[in-house]
Amino acid sequence: MEVVDLIKLRLANWIKAKWSESTMCISELLSHPQLFKAPGKSVLPKLSSSWMKPPAGFVKFNVDGSSVGKPGMSESNMAELMAVREAIILFLSSKWVEDCSVITESDSKNVISWMKKTCSVPWRMRPVFNHIQNLLVKLKSWDIVHVLRECNMVADSLAKEGVHRKEDLVSINEQ
Secondary structure, three states, X not given: OOHHHHHHHHHXXXXXXXXXXXXXXXXXXXXXXXXXXXXXXXXXXXOOOOOOOOOOOEEEXXXXXXXXXXXXXXXXXXXXXXXXXXXXXXXXXXXXXXXXXXXXXXXXXHHHHHHHOHHHOOHHHHXXXXXXXXXXXXXXXXXXXXXXXXXXXXXXXXXXXXXXXXXOOOOOOOO
């Protein structure tokens, strides 16, 4: 074991001792310590009843997955997880990647829970989830926030419309 590995192990154990409510496993802390977020005040309120503009220095994605024609909780969760992945890929290829942090808003409690408590991701969704984790390491900073369904109506309608589109649609509002 190298010195760096020992430092990471000590850091992971210290985090688990200091913040016992942390949802990250020791193995996740060892492989991606930069993804740990110490409990404290969030940049944004966790739930809102209306859409809010992101703070300065942040780019926000409202995501929603659609599994029209493929009913079932598993399919809709996979669609939502894939929407999160696409948002991160889009951000990483944008002009804002160097100067801004990213906030992703979703109305899926399952996906939010998986992103924050990575040990609980169903095995079927692990490949997409692992891809997301590898992408997140490239970000300056990120957060994923649960929003009420009412705040995500535009994303919901675009996701449903997108199922029937032959080409991708990307809308960027720079106001």
